[in-house]
Amino acid sequence: MSSRLRVFFIDNAVAILILLLIAFAIPVAKLPASFLAQEILMRLGRDTFLVLALLLPIMAGMGLNFGMVLGAMAGQLGLIFISDWGIVGIPGLLLAMIISLPISVCLGWVCGSIMNRAKGREMVTGFILAFFMNGIYMMIVLYAMGSIIPIFNPELLLSRGYGIRNVVGLDGVRQSFDNLIPLHVAGLKIPVFSYLLIAAGAGLLIWFRRTKLGQDMRAVGQDRAVSGAAGIPVERTRILAIMISTVLAGIGQVIFLQNLGTINTTSSHEQIGMFSIAALLIGGASVTKASIPNVIVGVILFHLLFLVSPMAGKNLIGSGMLGEYFRQFVSYGVIALALVLYEWKRVTRENDARATLRAGGAA
Amino acid sequence: MEAVKRFTADFGLPRLLITVFLLLLFSAAPMVGVNLPSSLSDVLIRVGMNGIMVLAMVPMIQSGCGLNFGLSLGVLAGLLGATISIESGRVGLAGFLIAIVVGQVFGALFGFGYGKLLNRVKGGEMMIATYVGFSSVMAMCIAWVVLPFKSPTMIWGYGGSGLRTTISVEGFWRHILDDFLAFHLGENFKFPTGAVLVFLLVAVLVWVFFHLKLGTAVTAVGLNATYAKASGISINRMRIISVMMSTMLGALGIVVFQQSFGFIQLYDGPLYMAFPAVAAILIGGATVNKATLANVFIGTLLYQGILTMTPEVFNAVLKIDMSDVIRVIVSNGMILYALTRTMKVAK
Amino acid sequence: MSARSLFQRSCVLAGLVALSAFLFYIGKGHTLLIDTNAVTLDGKEFSCADSVSVSIDGHEPESMGRAERTMVQVGGPRHTITIEAGDQKLEQRFSVPTFLDPALVSVPAILGGAPRRYWIGKFTAPPAEETPVEQMQQQDSPAPEAPKP
Numbered sequence: 001m002s003s004r005l006r007v008f009f010i011d012n013a014v015a016i017l018i019l020l021l022i023a024f025a026i027p028v029a030k031l032p033a034s035f036l037a038q039e040i041l042m043r044l045g046r047d048t049f050l051v052l053a054l055l056l057p058i059m060a061g062m063g064l065n066f067g068m069v070l071g072a073m074a075g076q077l078g079l080i081f082i083s084d085w086g087i088v089g090i091p092g093l094l095l096a097m098i099i100s101l102p103i104s105v106c107l108g109w110v111c112g113s114i115m116n117r118a119k120g121r122e123m124v125t126g127f128i129l130a131f132f133m134n135g136i137y138m139m140i141v142l143y144a145m146g147s148i149i150p151i152f153n154p155e156l157l158l159s160r161g162y163g164i165r166n167v168v169g170l171d172g173v174r175q176s177f178d179n180l181i182p183l184h185v186a187g188l189k190i191p192v193f194s195y196l197l198i199a200a201g202a203g204l205l206i207w208f209r210r211t212k213l214g215q216d217m218r219a220v221g222q223d224r225a226v227s228g229a230a231g232i233p234v235e236r237t238r239i240l241a242i243m244i245s246t247v248l249a250g251i252g253q254v255i256f257l258q259n260l261g262t263i264n265t266t267s268s269h270e271q272i273g274m275f276s277i278a279a280l281l282i283g284g285a286s287v288t289k290a291s292i293p294n295v296i297v298g299v300i301l302f303h304l305l306f307l308v309s310p311m312a313g314k315n316l317i318g319s320g321m322l323g324e325y326f327r328q329f330v331s332y333g334v335i336a337l338a339l340v341l342y343e344w345k346r347v348t349r350e351n352d353a354r355a356t357l358r359a360g361g362a363a
Numbered sequence: 364m365e366a367v368k369r370f371t372a373d374f375g376l377p378r379l380l381i382t383v384f385l386l387l388l389f390s391a392a393p394m395v396g397v398n399l400p401s402s403l404s405d406v407l408i409r410v411g412m413n414g415i416m417v418l419a420m421v422p423m424i425q426s427g428c429g430l431n432f433g434l435s436l437g438v439l440a441g442l443l444g445a446t447i448s449i450e451s452g453r454v455g456l457a458g459f460l461i462a463i464v465v466g467q468v469f470g471a472l473f474g475f476g477y478g479k480l481l482n483r484v485k486g487g488e489m490m491i492a493t494y495v496g497f498s499s500v501m502a503m504c505i506a507w508v509v510l511p512f513k514s515p516t517m518i519w520g521y522g523g524s525g526l527r528t529t530i531s532v533e534g535f536w537r538h539i540l541d542d543f544l545a546f547h548l549g550e551n552f553k554f555p556t557g558a559v560l561v562f563l564l565v566a567v568l569v570w571v572f573f574h575l576k577l578g579t580a581v582t583a584v585g586l587n588a589t590y591a592k593a594s595g596i597s598i599n600r601m602r603i604i605s606v607m608m609s610t611m612l613g614a615l616g617i618v619v620f621q622q623s624f625g626f627i628q629l630y631d632g633p634l635y636m637a638f639p640a641v642a643a644i645l646i647g648g649a650t651v652n653k654a655t656l657a658n659v660f661i662g663t664l665l666y667q668g669i670l671t672m673t674p675e676v677f678n679a680v681l682k683i684d685m686s687d688v689i690r691v692i693v694s695n696g697m698i699l700y701a702l703t704r705t706m707k708v709a710k
Numbered sequence: 711m712s713a714r715s716l717f718q719r720s721c722v723l724a725g726l727v728a729l730s731a732f733l734f735y736i737g738k739g740h741t742l743l744i745d746t747n748a749v750t751l752d753g754k755e756f757s758c759a760d761s762v763s764v765s766i767d768g769h770e771p772e773s774m775g776r777a778e779r780t781m782v783q784v785g786g787p788r789h790t791i792t793i794e795a796g797d798q799k800l801e802q803r804f805s806v807p808t809f810l811d812p813a814l815v816s817v818p819a820i821l822g823g824a825p826r827r828y829w830i831g832k833f834t835a836p837p838a839e840e841t842p843v844e845q846m847q848q849q850d851s852p853a854p855e856a857p858k859p
Binding site: 088089094095098099101172 | 726729730733734736737738739783786811
């Protein structure tokens with residue numbers, strides 16, 4: 001195989017593998033195309049914004065931001081508050097986003113600072129930080145709310161008098177974004193406004209890349225030492241990347257939950273990081289490089305896999321659970337594969353550099 | 364004042380805080396009506412249950428592979444051992460030994476492959492370990508459903524196929540270690556002699572290993588790879604040995620855990636099992652590149668102490684059960700501290 | 711931080727706070743209790759016909775008897791109510807105070823042309839011994855109180 005073809009396959013190994021899997025599974029699952037199309041259209045509107053949040057930290061060289069879960073928690077807290085206060089419709093969602101802003105900013109700052117103290121291990125640190133913050137979030141939501149933090153609507157509280165219930169219905173704001181500009185094409189419902197929001201987010205990121213701060217982030221991502229020597233405040237830039245990512249994750253979580261219509265207080269945010277990262281990687285992104293096409297392709301492929309696996313498993317082996325386990329295996333495996341490829345390439349690059357150095361030195 | 368400051372910096376502020384917290388809990392316990400002997404007994408049983416898995420962290424830390432977030436691979440090996448043992452129908456010591464031996468075989472196999480993988484990704488082991496662990500657990504989920512097990516105690520009832528989620532070891536080798544030579548003091552305190560003895564025995568074996576030539580080679584690789592290489596040690600080989608050891612200890616650890624817990628947990632069970640072990644050894648004072656047996660003992664004791672005492676005391680005093688949340692905050696906070704601390708030392 | 715950027719940031723912050731207050735105002739949801747019970751205001755008695763048809767904000771009209779109460783969820787402060795009683799058709803706008811929830815809308819008061827301030831009132835739930843079913847049947851519950859001018 002020619003060298004260029006080989007490089008192409010290795011670089012896009014993940015996406016190609018997933019494509020093959022899906023191509024195999026779709027006919028096996030025997031799901032109607034209209035159903036798949038409608039689901040994909042809805043899920044695109046729901047999840048894409050969250051995946052967009054991952055782009056900046058990758059650009060800044062901080063890898064996959066597992067800490068985006070912190071932003072999701074902020075968005076969720078915003079929604080809990082507006083549910084408590086009884087704000088409905090679009091104003092409710094907008095207010096939820098605004099409430100999430102200060103929380104996201106603080107959490108993003110904490111996350112970025114901690115990651116700065118663990119350079120070279122940002123991903124593991126973000127990963128563990130997400131779990132840690134989950135504990136703090138639980139403490140606030142299950143113990144402080146209703147006791148120290150005033151909650152006005154007793155229906156939101158647990159029977160013991162404090163702590164938010166497991167499931168918070170978002171009836172007031174359910175699908176408010178999705179339904180704002182309704183569009184039906186060929187019997188499929190398209191959430192136009194959600195798409196507009198995503199386009200706005202993507203547009204914002206594209207514009208940001210051209211600003212001075214965006215260029216700084218890119219430089220820091222490529223080479224920390226050189227950009228530091230060039231006068232860029234490396235630490236501050238990295239923290240800003242994480243802060244913006246967290247804020248976007250908060251907004252994305254509001255969009256996500258308005259589509260679902262309910263908040264599961266304890267678990268709605270837990271898998272968000274994993275799903276979004278898996279989706280991004282499936283779309284062809286890597287730990288060091290990710291672009292908006294990766295986001296969109298990734299969300300589509302990831303959800304196709306999501307939808308098709310249980311039925312494929314059932315039809316193939318007779319157990320829907322197998323399809324489900326397979327899907328989870330693929331989600332985790334994709335991240336593992338992407339990480340392995342990244343580290344492998346990095347190690348090979350370092351070894352090559354060392355070899356050339358020695359060869360050059362000897363000569 | 365200076366001495367206090369230095370002691371705190373050496374001992375580690377979080378570790379100090381945790382120790383003080385635990386002592387407070389212990390002293391508060393009798394005052395709020397918590398039965399101290401029974402609690403102490405619980406702590407000891409839990410130390411016996413979890414100790415070997417904490418021990419499993421040591422080899423990979425020492426060889427420079429970092430914290431073994433992929434302990435789930437070892438756990439899966441042990442689960443295979445346990446299920447095969449039950450399938451064979453042997454009870455008592457025979458069954459227990461089958462579980463252990465089969466687990467070790469798989470552990471060595473899994474560890475070897477896992478080690479080879481980690482050798483290709485030096486520097487990014489921890490994150491990869493986590494996700495390799497997760498994907499393996501999920502792959503095994505498929506296996507648990509598909510593998511041709513037949514023992515009626517393990518499969519789904521009513522002619523189903525595939526293993527159940529939780530399998531009881533009652534009647535097979537439940538509490539075989541806990542009860543071995545156990546003695547009671549008063550009516551509430553039971554000392555699980557067997558489990559503690561096995562834990563100590565394995566710890567001694569590990570200690571001996573690291574003082575042999577092979578063990579020192581492994582440590583050398585972790586301390587200074589270039590020097591080790593110059594001394595003729597094969598870095599890759601030592602790392603693989605450490606990973607295999609870690610995985611095999613994990614396989615042993617889960618079988619010991621199961622005999623005390625009473626159940627084999629399949630499917631999702633092993634997913635997050637690495638984290639308490641990681642947290643425990645870090646609480647014991649280990650860092651990402653150095654771990655001693657003292658870390659293992661102190662860490663397991665402190666961690667299991669907190670886990671046992673917090674719910675008992677809090678429930679008695681405040682009537683709230685915050686134990687889960689506290690566990691999450693303490694264990695993950697500890698890991699965070701360790702991840703960020705090393706950088707400071709390196710500077 | 712320079713004085714100018716401090717000023718800029720404060721403006722943005724103030725803007726967000728103002729926006730939040732605005733969103734709160736236009737987004738606050740209310741539970742409207744459309745009530746056809748007879749009311750006594752300033753000594754005059756207002757009642758309505760045996761059967762009226764009421765619709766809020768152009769939704770499906772609902773026919774109500776002389777002494778009923780229906781619940782409608784709305785969002786925002788301003789709404790219209792359309793009442794059809796026999797051959798009399800009336801459409802009126804009204805606004806709900808932001809922090810009033812639930813709010814009682816008295817159909818007889820609107821029909822009878824009572825002053826605006828009597829249209830929307832505070833709803834006080836009757837003592838808890840009653841089941842919700844009895845409440846809805848209007849047999850023992852007290853008449854809604856009109857707000858003092």
